[in-house]
Amino acid sequence: MTEHEVSGVDPPAVDQPGAVEPVVDLPEVDLLIVGGGINGVAIARDAAGRGLSVLLCERDDIASHTSSASTKLIHGGLRYLEQFEFALVGKALAERKRLLRMAPHIIWPLRFVLPHQPHLRPAWMIRIGLFLYDRLGGRRGRDLPGSRSVNLRKHIAGRPLRDEFFRGFVYSDAWVQDARLAVLNAMDASERGARVLTRTACVHAQRGADHWDVQLRGADGATRRVRARALVNATGPWAVSFLDQVAHVAHSHNLRLIKGSHIVVPRLFDHDHAYIFQQPDRRIVFAIPYEHDYTLIGTTDVDYQADPSAPRIDDSETTYLCEAASRYFKQPIQPSDVVWTYSGVRPLLDDDSDKASEITRDYLLLLDREGAPLLNIFGGKLTTSRKLAEEACDTLSPLFGAPRAAWTGDAPLPGGDLPGADFESFHEDFSLRRPWLPDALALRLCRNYGSRALRIVESCVRLEELGECFGADLHAAEVDYLIDFEWARTADDILWRRSKLGLRFSPAQGEALQRYVAQRVGDA
CATH class of the missing domain: 3.30.9.10 (D-Amino Acid Oxidase, subunit A, domain 2)
Incomplete structure (x- = not known):
């Protein structure tokens, strides 16, 4: 079974005769980011931390495309030296050092x-x-x-x-848990004030002299309208089709x-x-x-x-x-x-x-000022996503007079605030304090969530208190956490992106998990 992404954009919908969709007007924002892959969520995190008002929309789940289909590496790219990409390799290796400190759990x-x-x-x-x-x-x-x-x-x-x-x-x-890297960036963005809308497609963007009027459509068919002072096209493989079909902006770059x-x-x-x-x-x-x-x-x-x-x-x-x-x-x-x-x-x-x-893995940030600002993101990779986001926000921040400067270079991602960035010591202490947790489960919780694992087990003193076990070692308490804090809305979100437990789940177990998630999301 393989999970594949759906884009952060959608072709303009054709209205059905007699269809009436509810319309909700959202507050105006400084920055609307389209695309919930690693580049989009990293930009949202950086911008929110600088004091900008941020809205991010993603048609499907966070990191449900390229950002969860990588080789799971944080690396400079040894083979790129043969192509004389010394600057790219150096930049990536510097980021490798930072990311190891920022997220030592994943x-x-x-x-x-x-x-x-x-x-x-x-x-x-x-x-x-x-x-x-x-x-x-x-x-x-x-x-x-x-x-x-x-x-x-x-x-x-x-x-x-x-x-x-x-x-x-x-x-x-x-090594990196790639989809979790994206989810943690989105979590940090949200906790710093950004609004993150998953299962929400950008269907139309109208450019004005100093703002964008944008229509978003949720999975329920409801339309939301939002006005943004600037737009970020972080749609990855859809970056060109977004310009052609949604924003209707001329361009000269190809992917x-x-x-x-x-x-x-x-x-x-x-x-x-x-x-x-x-x-x-x-x-x-x-x-x-x-x-x-x-x-x-x-x-x-x-x-x-x-x-x-x-x-x-x-x-x-x-x-x-x-x-x-x-x-x-x-x-x-x-x-x-x-x-x-x-x-x-x-x-x-x-x-x-x-x-x-042999194609370059470097990226290009292109700011279009022919009207309200539009920042297009072309290329990029997991390893350099933080640096890409910093450069993107350095480009955009002067347009808004952002109150804060670049800040992400030393700031841990959620769960990464381990003393001394020492995962082994954290894991040992976590396990010793909870002898009732099976060793494999304790390690997986620490690896997936770092210090945030405490939120899953903090009120429990025996294994049964984690609730129903759906398969492997996935319990209801963890599923609830993923729904409440990490935008999980389907069993596949949990089994193939936030974990790889799908490798150990039978079809019947997956169906039981999906029923629980659907009921839990419906009750939320």
């Missing part, structure tokens, strides 16, 4: 093993690349371990690999849509390192420990022309990823081993690169 260090294939890249080239990678982010030996050569016949990561691989390199990057697909298979190795595998086509594929019992393999880079709302992995991509991993692992991977897949569409700036994998 982001943590991960060591990567690169088995050496001399005919693909010589060892000296890899050593130089890793030397630069270690230093571009300003590492001084105190943050993440540096890179080094390893003997794969002695290193634990060499055991699952084919015997022909005897030399490798190890370096550091970080190149690239589909990236991943497969999940039963666990292929028992250690905590990840792998980065070079391929004959000079692409790289990751194999990463995933949800304790699985291995995540990805990603592909395929030009995509269809509807970004419903990307699906195709047979050729599945075969490519299976063969990519099988070139390295002793245990061959077959398409029949795949237990889950997901695909996302990345909106990359079209720089006329011949290969999809």
Whole structure:
């Protein structure tokens, strides 16, 4: 089962004869942000913290598209050094350091093993690349371990690999729960005064000299009208269609849509390192420990022309990823081993690169002042989302005389306010104080929610008080928290974005959870 995003925008609706929709006028805001992916919610967070009035709308769920379909990494992009993207890599590595401090519960260090294939890249080239990678982010030996050569016949990561691989390199990057990163940004924005409307599409935007008149439509068909002093187009793969179909604004920029697909298979190795595998086509594929019992393999880079709302992995991509991993692992991977897949569409700036994998992952912020301000966001990635948002708000804030300056560089995300950003100490204390919690559940609550896990268990002294268990270790108390504080409105919101418990749920368990969520949301 795979969850895919629906865009933050909707084509203008055709009124049905005799249909009467309720219309609600919302208060005027400084900033209306369209799109609830990582860029939109990060901008909402930054802007709200600067004292601007902010409204964000997303047609579906937070992070229900590209932002939950990533390879789950906070990284500089080692392979981008080959394309001389030194500024982008340096910026991303600096952000990696910040994000590890801001959200130590959902982001943590991960060591990567690169088995050496001399005919693909010589060892000296890899050593130089890793030397630069270690230093571009300003590492001084105190943050993440540096890179080094390893003997794969002695290193634990060499055991699952084919015997022909005897030399490798190890370096550091970080893992992230991608959809949770977006949700936490939205939560912080909301707690700082922003209004976040999910299941709400922007269907029309009329530009005036000094404001935008915008129509929003909820899932219930109700129309809301809002006036905004500026509009932010953070619709990701729909950034161009938003300009064409909703805002009706002329533009000269194009996006190149690239589909990236991943497969999940039963666990292929028992250690905590990840792998980065070079391929004959000079692409790289990751194999990463995933949800304790699985291995995540990805990603592909395929030009995509269809509807970004419903990307699906195709047979050729599945075969490519299976063969990519099988070139390295002793245990061959077959398409029949795949237990889950997901695909996302990345909106990359079209720089006329011949290969999809060589297109820049940098972003462009384009402020249009031909009337009320319009800020278009083109490109971007998880790792640089905070910096992108800071630059966006630095661009917009002077237009409103925002009372506060940039502030997000050191501010923890919700749940990330752990003493010393020390997750292990927090987890140990949390578990010792609640011996009635099963170890696996205590760890998952700490990893998903950090200090906010206390809100789920604070009134409980035994497991039964967490309420009904729907499957795996998901209890009613956690579901209620997700509905009340994280905009969860369906079972899929919970199982495939705010957690990956869908991998462990049966169809019957999922249906029971959906019934509970529907009743709980209906009663809210």
